Amino acid sequence: MIETYYAGAYWGVRKESPEECGQRAEVMFNALRTVDPDFAHWLKLRRTRKEALQHPLETDRASLTKTLRRRKDRMFEDLGFRLDGWNGADGHEASSFLMTVGCYSEYVSNACAFTLPSAGSDNKEGPNAQRVLTATVLSGLVRAMAVAWDPDWAIATSHTHRELLPTPHPERLWGWVTYYPDRVGRVPPLPAPVRMERVEDKGTLFVLTPERFTASNPEHVALAHRVGELLGRAGLLGPPRH
Template identity: 65%
Template sequence: MNASSSIETYYAGAYWRLRKESPEECGRRAEAFFQALSPIDPYFSRWFKLGRSRKEALKSRIETRQADLEKMFRRGKDKLFEELGFRISGWNGEGDDDEACGFYITCGGYAEEVGNVCVFDLPNTGPNAERVLTAPVLTGLVRAMAMAWDPDDAVAMSHKHRDLIPKPHPDALVGWVTYLARRRGTVPPLPAPVRIERVEDKGSLIILTPERFTASNPEHIALAERVRELLDRAGLLGPVRS
């Protein structure tokens, strides 16, 4: 989705490595994920397959039951390299390109060179963006990712903020809403207004600000950098140990 350069665009992504899973297991996780999305906001309640045109795509509704999602994963299998896992993608058909949400999921991969992901491109403009780009909705989205996919880490942040982080990027990025699996370690105390929430026995959510986090706000960037330093010092942002 392309937006004006003056608009700060956002995404959410969950990341995990080396987990060999079958299409059935991927379908089960995807069903749990999509079922958890609907109560967060109506914007996440319907999905369509990608098509050659908008009209064509809107005729291809994605049924979010395990059996149907399993079929999609099977069709998305890499034909040459089984270790690359299974892929599905789609969008929600809302408004124009800047108002819609697209997703891309890779599951079941176990190659060292690649990872498994669940990434959402979020709306940029309009009433959907005003409603979705809030701490409660993004916290719910990242929590749903954590519960369904059991990733090593997940984040909701702006592309502009990500671009400000010096490269090479750490294994786990710190954004507006960050999830770190318990296997990464214990989250230390963090400065106000940061809020930490447990995700059952899986890990922790870290919400930097209750208002919209923007890369144009120096206070927001300074807070993110302080939190990154504390998490890095605690050993939480590097590669996950086997």
């Protein structure tokens, strides 16, 4: 079975202008340049690859603000702005992102989500997947999103593991790499080999395993289950504390 991975940051109602969202996006993209070459350059999505290669996504604040202003929902102002992009790599070696920001509708959440490289149909990974799907790179990606967007939670994990989590899902998920801000509660001590680190003065990021986390590894799944129990007892999987 080919296990695919994603990363995303999620937060609730937050009305922000294109300028404010552009500033946050610039912070994220600047940080991502130092995380991995896969995240250094982005293209606007177009109908064909040839067309997209002619339309780089400028990630300075002024350009992002201009792009976000054009991507405003024309019918429902409270749905904020959408922005997407692709790194130009081929097939399963590609990374892409989709963000909905500045949204203040009670029915739609703000999010910044990344699709990550994966193995191909022959179950062989290319250099991008081998490099990106590591604890170091994904920690850097989650940290960049956390600092820029100040989300209610952020995660990088496999789609398969997400499907193993309790149903109905709690307010916040957890996985291979997870971030919670202090406002939702303090992360309790977690068992080895979990590594925990502070993200500035904002919150805590933790990594379940230094090697690649897989839902096909019973030890990884058991560790994730144990961590989930501890997070639940600490009140981190329910609604934010006020």
